[in-house]
Amino acid sequence: QQPVQSPQAVILREGEDAVINCSSSKALYSVHWYRQKHGEAPVFLMILLKGGEQKGHDKISASFNEKKQQSSLYLTASQLSYSGTYFCGTARSGAGSYQLTFGKGTKLSVIP
Amino acid sequence: EAGVAQSPRYKIIEKRQSVAFWCNPISGHATLYWYQQILGQGPKLLIQFQNNGVVDxxxxxxDRFSAERLKGVDSTLKIQPAKLEDSAVYLCASSLAVVSRDRVVYEQYFGPGTRLTVT
Structure with a gap:
């Protein structure tokens, strides 16, 4: 079951904040976030595991509400380098074949 | 540490021709994945290997795609014969198990991909 990401696209000015959401209709084991720039490979950002868990990396952080099967990625004080398409990948189980199902992505454009 | 390597980076073929892609994962990563990414979509898993065995x-x-991972390191993905709808970027990823908060997760790292155009 493919997770649903919202919004599909967002345009920000430098210094503004954004939130990207990822929702699943199935129970989740973990949520992975990636950023992909045009013509490049997806770059790993972070993994979230338990309900309520929050992580941060520089000015990018994320939360995971296990009960709601939702994760949100927070970008604060956005920089031009944050531009790209953000994907969430969800894993439903930690046992056996650990596989990610990716959403369709959220295209973020940061302008001066 | 070297990342996931893929070749070629670009390939243009005519429909009904065959094509092969190569992937060399990060050293020590037992799990290898092949994904297909169509323009404007997220990566879609095609096949997953654990060492040299197929997991999924x-x-x-x-009927047209095949993949192998001999000796549990490098992998090749082949398409024969290709169709127009196979035009996409083919991504290879490898992962290593990481224990975090008493759970096991697999951090996946992607290669640069091969952009295939079928005409």
Whole structure:
């Protein structure tokens, strides 16, 4: 079951904040976030595991509400380098074949 | 540490021709994945290997796609014959198990991909 990401696209000015959401209709084991720039490979950002868990990396952080099967990625004080398409990948189980199902992505454009 | 290597980076073929892609994962990563990414979409898993064994190939169109991972390191993905709808970027990823908060997760790292155009 493919997770649903919202919004599909967002345009920000430098210094503004954004939130990207990822929702699943199935129970989740973990949520992975990636950023992909045009013509490049997806770059790993972070993994979230338990309900309520929050992580941060520089000015990018994320939360995971296990009960709601939702994760949100927070970008604060956005920089031009944050531009790209953000994907969430969800894993439903930690046992056996650990596989990610990716959403369709959220295209973020940061302008001066 | 070297990342996931893939070749070629670009390939243009005519429909009904065959094509092969190569992937060399990060050293020590036992799990290897092949994904297909169509323009404007997220990556879609085609096949997953654990060492040199197939873990899941349920989404691989086996009438035309095949993949192998000999000796549990490098892998090749082949398409024969290609169709127009196979035009996409083919991404290889490898992963290592990481224990975090008493759970095991697999951090996946992607290669640069091969952009295939079928005309």
């Amino acid at each position: 190939d349920s989404q691989l169109p086996k």
